[in-house]
Amino acid sequence: MSKAGYSSEIRSTQADPRGIQVASPELRDWIIAQAESGCQPADVLAAMLATGWHENVAIRAMEDTLSAHLANKARMAELREGSAVPVPLLAEHPSHLNGGDRQVQVLMQMDAPRVVVLGGFLSHEECDELVALAAKRLTRSETVVNETGGSEVNHARTSDGMFFSRGEFELCTRIERRIATLLNWPVENGEGLQVLRYLPGAEYQAHHDYFDPLQPGASTILARGGQRVGTLVMYLNTPEKGGGTTFPDVGLEVGPIKGNAVFFSYDRPDAATLTLHAGAPVIAGEKWVATKWLRQGEFN
C-alpha cells in the first residue's frame, strides 16, 4: 500500500501539563487504520514526524498502540474461533479410558461445560506418595491484616500449596504421561503438578483457571506456553465432609474421592465456557488435591 496519507487527525496532539506530547485517541485510531490498510511502519512514522511529532514520542505511540491493538485482535480471534483443547476419547462411550499404564473409569461426562469425572485415575499408593512428597514443601498462604499491617493465615481464603516441576520425580513423570495419553495432549504442554492441602474451613473460591488476557501481566504469562485450556484436579484423599469441586454455573458438584479426578476444558478465556469452579469449604477432615493445568503450547 502507498505511503501514509497526510491526515489532520494526527496533528491533534494533547499536551499534558508539562508540555509533553501525548497520543490522542484520534491519533491511535489513525495509527491502527494505517496499519490495517497495509502501510509500512516507516511511512506512518514519517507522516507523524512531518506533522511535528518528536521521534521518540511517535515511536512509543506507535509501539503502544499497535501492540495493544494486536493483543486485542488475538483475543477477539480466540473468542471467535476457540482454541484446540485436550480431549479424552469418549465418542463411543467407553466404560474405561486408556491411560497407558492404567485403565481409568469414566464416571460422568457433560458437554457444557466440558467436564469428565474419572474413577481410579491414581492408585491409592500414588496418592499417598504424592502427599508425602508435597507435605514437606507446603507453604502457607497468608493474607495481610489491615489493622496491623501484619499477616496471618486465612483459611476461608485459601489452602496451602506447592508445585513440583515437570518430571521432578519418577512419580511425576508417570502421572504426567498418563494424563498426556488419556487427554491426547503433549506432556510438554503441561505445567508442573500443583498440590494443595485444605484444612477444615479452607476453600478455593469460585474462579476460572484461564488467564484474563486483559490483565496487565497477561502477555508475560501467556508468552510461556500460551493460555490454559484444560484442568485435571486429582483427589489425593477423601475428606469426611465438604471439599467438593463445584461448578456454580450449572449446579454441579464433584465429590472428592481418593484416586478419582475431574477434568474440564475451556477453548477460550471466557466465562461463556461455564468453567467457573470452586473448591467448596472442607467441613470435616482435610482435603488434598493435585492439579494439572494444560497449556496451548509448550510450557518450558
Ligand SMILES: O=C(O)CCC(=O)C(=O)O
Ligand atoms: O480443590 C478443588 O476442588 C479445585 C482446585 C482448583 O480449582 C484449582 O486448583 O485450580
Ligand SMILES: [Fe+2]
Ligand atoms: Fe481452578
